[in-house]
Amino acid sequence: xxxxxxxxxxxxxxxxxxxxxxxxxxxxxxxxxxxxxxxxxxxxxxxxxxxxxxxxxxxxxxxxxxxxxxxxxxxxxxxxxxxxxxxxxxxxxxxxxxxxxxxxxxxxxxxxxxxxxxxxxxxxxxxxxxx
Numbered sequence: 001x002x003x004x005x006x007x008x009x010x011x012x013x014x015x016x017x018x019x020x021x022x023x024x025x026x027x028x029x030x031x032x033x034x035x036x037x038x039x040x041x042x043x044x045x046x047x048x049x050x051x052x053x054x055x056x057x058x059x060x061x062x063x064x065x066x067x068x069x070x071x072x073x074x075x076x077x078x079x080x081x082x083x084x085x086x087x088x089x090x091x092x093x094x095x096x097x098x099x100x101x102x103x104x105x106x107x108x109x110x111x112x113x114x115x116x117x118x119x120x121x122x123x124x125x126x127x128x129x130x131x
Contacts, residue, residue, distance in 0.1 A: 066093060066125040077116045081109075088124035099124075 073084055081100045089099040104112070107120050114120065 063130045064092075065128045065130060066090065067128050068123060068125055070121060070123050073120045073122050075114050075116055075118050075120060079114065079116070081112050081114060084120065084122065088122050090125040090127060092127065093125045 071088070073088075075084075081103055082096065085096050085099040085103060089096055094102070100112075103109075103120060103122055106123055
């Protein structure tokens with residue numbers, strides 16, 4: 001009977017060892033999955049940096065500046081502040097309504113009414129790209 005008891009003890013021991021090994025195996029798989037996800041994430045980040053770095057470098061090499069200019073504009077019969085603003089405004093610097101307000105402020109106008117054969121001072125920006 002000792003042998004049977006010992007044999008049962010050995011079988012229980014093996015079962016415990018098998019359970020412990022299965023747990024270790026599951027832990028290893030979980031760690032490997034986490035490592036794989038980390039490596040994949042790093043690869044995606046590096047790829048994104050490599051794809052977007054050339055365009056960022058090109059932008060850095062060609063610097064855009066804006067030169068302010070002033071011109072005197074003769075108002076014609078069909079002109080309006082809006083039409084004059086459309087001719088001179090720089091969309092990167094301001095919108096047309098903002099540019100109309102700027103023209104009004106520069107010329108001390110209280111309304112949008114302008115008259116033919118008068119002159120308006122217009123301050124506008126010219127985009128300059130430096131390579």
